[in-house]
Amino acid sequence: MTGVARSGGRWWRPHSLRTQLLLWLITLHLGAAVLTAWFSFVAYGNLVHNSMDEQMRLVAESYAGSDPMKTPRPMDGEAAFSRGTFIVQIWSADGHTLRASSWPVLAVPLQASPGFNDVNTGAHAQSSWRVFTAEPGQRADQPRVQVLQNEDYRRRRALRRALLEGLPITLLLPLALLILWIIVSAASRSLRAVARDVASQDERSPTELSLARVPEEIAPLVGAFNNLLSRVRSAFATQRRFVQDAAHELRTPMAAIGLQIENLRAHVPAGEATERFNQLEAGVTRAQHLIEQLLNLSRQDAPQRSAAGERVDIEVLLRESVSQLMVLADARRVDIGFEGGIAAVVFAPAAELRSVFDNLIDNALRYAPEGGVVDVRLHRVDGHMVVDVLDNGPGIPQAEIARVFDRFFRVPGSAAGGSGLGLAIARTAAERNGLRIELRNRTDGLGLMARVHLPAAS
Ligand SMILES: Nc1ncnc2c1ncn2[C@@H]1O[C@H](COP(=O)(O)OP(=O)(O)O)[C@@H](O)[C@H]1O
Numbered sequence: 538m539t540g541v542a543r544s545g546g547r548w549w550r551p552h553s554l555r556t557q558l559l560l561w562l563i564t565l566h567l568g569a570a571v572l573t574a575w576f577s578f579v580a581y582g583n584l585v586h587n588s589m590d591e592q593m594r595l596v597a598e599s600y601a602g603s604d605p606m607k608t609p610r611p612m613d614g615e616a617a618f619s620r621g622t623f624i625v626q627i628w629s630a631d632g633h634t635l636r637a638s639s640w641p642v643l644a645v646p647l648q649a650s651p652g653f654n655d656v657n658t659g660a661h662a663q664s665s666w667r668v669f670t671a672e673p674g675q676r677a678d679q680p681r682v683q684v685l686q687n688e689d690y691r692r693r694r695a696l697r698r699a700l701l702e703g704l705p706i707t708l709l710l711p712l713a714l715l716i717l718w719i720i721v722s723a724a725s726r727s728l729r730a731v732a733r734d735v736a737s738q739d740e741r742s743p744t745e746l747s748l749a750r751v752p753e754e755i756a757p758l759v760g761a762f763n764n765l766l767s768r769v770r771s772a773f774a775t776q777r778r779f780v781q782d783a784a785h786e787l788r789t790p791m792a793a794i795g796l797q798i799e800n801l802r803a804h805v806p807a808g809e810a811t812e813r814f815n816q817l818e819a820g821v822t823r824a825q826h827l828i829e830q831l832l833n834l835s836r837q838d839a840p841q842r843s844a845a846g847e848r849v850d851i852e853v854l855l856r857e858s859v860s861q862l863m864v865l866a867d868a869r870r871v872d873i874g875f876e877g878g879i880a881a882v883v884f885a886p887a888a889e890l891r892s893v894f895d896n897l898i899d900n901a902l903r904y905a906p907e908g909g910v911v912d913v914r915l916h917r918v919d920g921h922m923v924v925d926v927l928d929n930g931p932g933i934p935q936a937e938i939a940r941v942f943d944r945f946f947r948v949p950g951s952a953a954g955g956s957g958l959g960l961a962i963a964r965t966a967a968e969r970n971g972l973r974i975e976l977r978n979r980t981d982g983l984g985l986m987a988r989v990h991l992p993a994a995s
Pocket residue numbers: 896900901904905928930931932933941942946947948949951954955956957958959960961985
């Protein structure tokens with residue numbers, strides 16, 4: 538399974554839908570809260586202003602109309618500033634002398650123009666005052682009345698009200714974020730499930746992705762993907778059938794040609810003709826090998842082809858493989874040795890395991906020089922069981938070592954006779970059964986070491 542994007546961990550991901558939604562939601566919510574508060578500040582501020590002005594006027598009139606004039610009830614600064622209590626001043630008719638005041642500390646003179654005024658005394662931090670000065674009475678000696686209220690108190694009231702209005706929206710924000718988080722998490726979970734489905738696909742036989750539990754918005758994407766998968770599947774099947782049919786069709790005539798060549802051998806005159814004849818024979822053998830490898834390959838590609846696993850003793854299997862390839866070793870005068878000694882059992886189809894080791898040993902024998910040495914070793918490395926196939930050939934240039942597993946890839950200049958399919962077949966068979974092939978150029982001299990890691994449970 539290849540890397541499936543996970544979206545846990547950091548919540549700040551500039552390309553994540555979740556981050557963007559969250560950011561927008563927070564911005565919108567805070568914006569709405571601020572706007573609401575501001576509107577309510579303005580609207581409620583006006584309301585408070587007008588109604589308090591009205592009350593001030595009523596209080597002033599009630600004093601001015603009383604006969605004899607009422608005395609203002611004494612109060613303190615605390616009442617003026619924190620409760621916004623009205624301060625009532627009674628002035629002499631000429632407006633020069635303050636006869637009585639509910640809070641004498643406050644030094645605001647009688648305003649020249651009757652009605653409402655805003656006055657700043659500068660004596661206090663909260664020194665703005667709303668002042669209502671009553672009109673002079675009809676009688677010349679009638680005292681003048683002036684009512685004052687702290688301006689900051691009014692502003693604070695409006696502000697408190699505004700904040701209260703904005704509060705519900707702000708309080709709803711965490712809830713909205715939580716809901717959004719849950720919805721987006723669920724959506725991204727199902728996306729990840731789809732991604733996992735895709736990642737775990739076997740490229741040889743892709744299966745449809747399930748549409749269950751996929752959000753409606755993503756369903757078309759999954760549907761389109763399924764469509765693509767089914768086309769890939771059929772293209773793959775067509776290609777595999779073609780290779781299989783072609784190889785099959787070639788096998789019989791090629792076998793016939795091989796027979797004819799064998800029959801001809803006795804009749805070939807000595808000299809240059811024998812030389813040519815040998816080349817012809819080698820070519821036919823090579824073609825037969827290629828056809829066999831192609832058939833192996835297309836058989837491997839067949840979907841749901843699961844040969845029954847069995848308990849395979851690796852040492853026995855390796856001995857069989859070596860003895861079967863002895864013909865090739867003899868032909869090339871390669872000294873092949875086998876070293877076993879540990880008990881290794883793998884549960885897998887024996888034919889597939891054979892194709893892993895046959896291909897590796899075949900390569901070692903083919904690419905070792907004439908008269909070279911090949912060693913097959915079953916042993917333990919760091920506690921894990923491995924099979925090493927060592928030769929003393931040229932090895933593989935480091936840059937090509939990953940590519941030799943590709944189908945039809947051969948290192949330029951390799952000895953004739955190969956198809957370029959052996960390692961591809963070996964690797965597929967290995968992977969399918971939990972084995973791992975590792976190619977390494979030998980550090981203890983010239984040559985290649987092919988190491989097969991056996992499954993841990995073996
Ligand atoms: N033991 C080896 N020593 C040197 N080169 C090797 C060895 N095994 C494989 N190769 C290189 O890897 C290529 C691919 O191997 P393979 O897939 O078995 O195809 P083939 O052997 O049919 O060419 C070979 O053509 C060869 O160039």
